[in-house]
Amino acid sequence: MMDVAREAGVSRAAVSKVIRDAYGVSPDMRKRVESAIERLGYRPSVAARAIRGSSFTIGFELHEIENPALSRILRGAAEGIEGTGYRLVIAPGDPEGQHAIDALVDLRVDGLVAIAPRATPAWLENLASRIPLVLVSRHDPSVNYDTVAGGDDEGARLVMRHLFDLGHRSIAHLTRSEEATAQEGGALAVRLGAYLDEMARNGRESRIQVLRTLSTSDAYHATVGLLDSADPPTALFASHDDLAFEVLRAVRERGLDASDLSVVGYDNVRFASHPGLSLTTVDQSGDDLGRRAVRLLLERINGRTAAKHEETELRLVVRGSTAPPRR
Amino acid sequence: MMDVAREAGVSRAAVSKVIRDAYGVSPDMRKRVESAIERLGYRPSVAARAIRGSSFTIGFELHEIENPALSRILRGAAEGIEGTGYRLVIAPGDPEGQHAIDALVDLRVDGLVAIAPRATPAWLENLASRIPLVLVSRHDPSVNYDTVAGGDDEGARLVMRHLFDLGHRSIAHLTRSEEATAQEGGALAVRLGAYLDEMARNGRESRIQVLRTLSTSDAYHATVGLLDSADPPTALFASHDDLAFEVLRAVRERGLDASDLSVVGYDNVRFASHPGLSLTTVDQSGDDLGRRAVRLLLERINGRTAAKHEETELRLVVRGSTAPPRR
Numbered sequence: 001m002m003d004v005a006r007e008a009g010v011s012r013a014a015v016s017k018v019i020r021d022a023y024g025v026s027p028d029m030r031k032r033v034e035s036a037i038e039r040l041g042y043r044p045s046v047a048a049r050a051i052r053g054s055s056f057t058i059g060f061e062l063h064e065i066e067n068p069a070l071s072r073i074l075r076g077a078a079e080g081i082e083g084t085g086y087r088l089v090i091a092p093g094d095p096e097g098q099h100a101i102d103a104l105v106d107l108r109v110d111g112l113v114a115i116a117p118r119a120t121p122a123w124l125e126n127l128a129s130r131i132p133l134v135l136v137s138r139h140d141p142s143v144n145y146d147t148v149a150g151g152d153d154e155g156a157r158l159v160m161r162h163l164f165d166l167g168h169r170s171i172a173h174l175t176r177s178e179e180a181t182a183q184e185g186g187a188l189a190v191r192l193g194a195y196l197d198e199m200a201r202n203g204r205e206s207r208i209q210v211l212r213t214l215s216t217s218d219a220y221h222a223t224v225g226l227l228d229s230a231d232p233p234t235a236l237f238a239s240h241d242d243l244a245f246e247v248l249r250a251v252r253e254r255g256l257d258a259s260d261l262s263v264v265g266y267d268n269v270r271f272a273s274h275p276g277l278s279l280t281t282v283d284q285s286g287d288d289l290g291r292r293a294v295r296l297l298l299e300r301i302n303g304r305t306a307a308k309h310e311e312t313e314l315r316l317v318v319r320g321s322t323a324p325p326r327r
Numbered sequence: 328m329m330d331v332a333r334e335a336g337v338s339r340a341a342v343s344k345v346i347r348d349a350y351g352v353s354p355d356m357r358k359r360v361e362s363a364i365e366r367l368g369y370r371p372s373v374a375a376r377a378i379r380g381s382s383f384t385i386g387f388e389l390h391e392i393e394n395p396a397l398s399r400i401l402r403g404a405a406e407g408i409e410g411t412g413y414r415l416v417i418a419p420g421d422p423e424g425q426h427a428i429d430a431l432v433d434l435r436v437d438g439l440v441a442i443a444p445r446a447t448p449a450w451l452e453n454l455a456s457r458i459p460l461v462l463v464s465r466h467d468p469s470v471n472y473d474t475v476a477g478g479d480d481e482g483a484r485l486v487m488r489h490l491f492d493l494g495h496r497s498i499a500h501l502t503r504s505e506e507a508t509a510q511e512g513g514a515l516a517v518r519l520g521a522y523l524d525e526m527a528r529n530g531r532e533s534r535i536q537v538l539r540t541l542s543t544s545d546a547y548h549a550t551v552g553l554l555d556s557a558d559p560p561t562a563l564f565a566s567h568d569d570l571a572f573e574v575l576r577a578v579r580e581r582g583l584d585a586s587d588l589s590v591v592g593y594d595n596v597r598f599a600s601h602p603g604l605s606l607t608t609v610d611q612s613g614d615d616l617g618r619r620a621v622r623l624l625l626e627r628i629n630g631r632t633a634a635k636h637e638e639t640e641l642r643l644v645v646r647g648s649t650a651p652p653r654r
Contacts, residue, residue: 055433055434057430057433057434065398065401065402065405065417066395066398066399066401066402066597068393068395071392071393071398072393074392074393074419075392075393078392078419087418087426087430088418088419089416089417089418089430089431089434090392090416090417090418090419091414091415091416091417092401092405092415092417099414103384103414103416104416106382106384107382107384107416107434107435108434216597245598245601248601248603249601249602249603252601252602252603253602270393270543271572271598274572274575274576274579274603274604275576275579275580276575276576276579276601276603276604276605277601277603277604278603
């Protein structure tokens with residue numbers, strides 16, 4: 001701002017006034033400052049633009065930076081923002097998502113796309129009263145924010161029916177921590193609910209077995225434990241492809257295959273189709289989740305206030321990691 | 328700010344003055360405003376903090392959001408920033424990295440970690456005169472910014488010697504676009520140079536074959552073309568694990584194995600050790616690249632101005648994707 005003031009031959013306060021579009025700037029003053037800004041190639045910083053009202057930046061809260069399912073959503077968001085004049089910044093973070101969201105709000109982004117699987121609706125409603133907000137992979141009803149999700153209930157039931165159709169009767173479910181499935185309406189909670197319900201409908205309550213992992217490497221160790229147990233299941237439904245790959249790691253290391261333990265994931269990330277992995281999984285159109293989230297957010301930034309809920313297309317992709325049980 | 332002003336019973340201008348730490352604020356006024364801020368749980372936004380001098384945020388330019396090698400560097404950076412009071416925001420972007428870097432500078436981050444493989448040293452020196460800057464995976468000398476890289480020359484030579492030792496004489500190199508290897512001192516340029524030099528040293532100039540890809544799926548199609556060619560190589564050195572996995576996809580789909588086409592990657596991402604992929608690769612301690620980058624950047628933010636260059640540890644990890652050639 002000092003450089004611009006010097007170039008324009010005015011005070012720094014005058015430059016600030018022009019940038020802030022403040023009252024009491026003469027047309028001549030405005031012209032001098034704007035010409036100086038152009039000559040110097042000065043980009044009014046977001047600090048200044050934020051004072052005027054917009055940073056033309058959208059924030060994306062992404063709690064697991066190495067989860068390829070989330071990368072797929074992010075790729076869709078990056079595609080969706082192209083040509084809109086807005087830019088995307090991502091805050092990685094804590095499972096609650098709150099610190100990451102705080103960081104983005106502090107940077108004065110114009111709106112937020114968040115996954116934040118553990119954030120409560122009450123906290124989100126409060127946040128959404130201050131900034132345009134779209135939640136990804138949530139099914140809970142909302143007043144001040146939009147949600148976009150895959151059909152998690154239907155997807156999980158497709159998985160379970162595929163396994164029952166193959167002849168499996170003892171099916172385990174591998175998911176995240178208790179906290180990660182505690183939030184009603186969250187994707188993982190809905191998938192877990194569908195697993196439990198399908199087991200009950202098929203008279204297999206006694207074989208319900210829910211394994212929980214804190215990290216991806218935990219999924220490997222949990223599977224090793226499972227394979228060593230007295231009466232292991234013949235199939236396992238993992239709540240993310242990333243977990244399923246670690247299950248397959250343990251299965252393959254023992255020289256076992258899909259007739260010993262059939263494995264299903266969720267998300268159809270790029271590696272799922274690799275012949276070395278060949279994972280049966282649900283494709284919930286992850287990129288479309290990201291694209292829709294950005295579109296909904298821009299609608300909100302442009303004035304829409306009524307909440308919208310959208311769902312992406314869904315299909316089961318059957319590959320080599322599932323087969324009829326040997327036993 | 329209006330809420331704080333109302334709570335404190337002062338003008339909005341007074342609140343602004345306290346936040347900006349401006350001249351002429353009485354101790355009583357400061358106390359009233361600060362108590363109001365505390366009562367309301369108001370976080371002075373970065374717009375305000377940027378005026379005071381710091382956003383306590385570090386920006387990370389990451390041009391390929393789905394490349395697991397870069398995710399590994401990012402994980403290291405996220406670990407390195409823990410407990411420092413700083414936060415990380417990531418801008419995904421264009422291969423030049425310039426738009427992503429602009430976005431971060433506009434948001435008033437306190438410093439930048441960048442990969443930006445196509446940015447020229449001149450452009451980077453200019454950027455670094457305005458903001459603390461650390462470049463990852465660059466070997467070019469610098470005045471105003473730091474660099475941290477793996478030993479790319481040594482790593483690529485380890486790969487080539489391993490393949491020559493196995494008996495391969497016709498070895499192709501798969502890398503990115505011309506632009507991506509044009510920048511002297513860039514990791515991919517250094518790996519390509521080592522490949523060319525080792526082929527020449529071993530009298531195999533006539534078998535030099537450099538394949539280039541614009542996208543990961545290109546790597547698959549390039550390999551299909553290679554396998555269909557009249558006199559295909561017996562080994563392929565890919566400049567990233569992510570490319571190598573797509574090469575393996577094409578090899579496995581044809582029912583071929585490492586004696587038909589041995590494949591080596593670079594980075595030792597998590598999937599490389601999966602029994603379904605079992606990729607020979609170079610581990611350049613990607614997480615340590617990210618951790619060191621953050622440490623160097625915080626040193627710069629705290630006043631260091633002399634440039635530093637650091638290198639991470641390196642090792643070749645031999646797995647099932649390489650074997651002596653069948654022919």
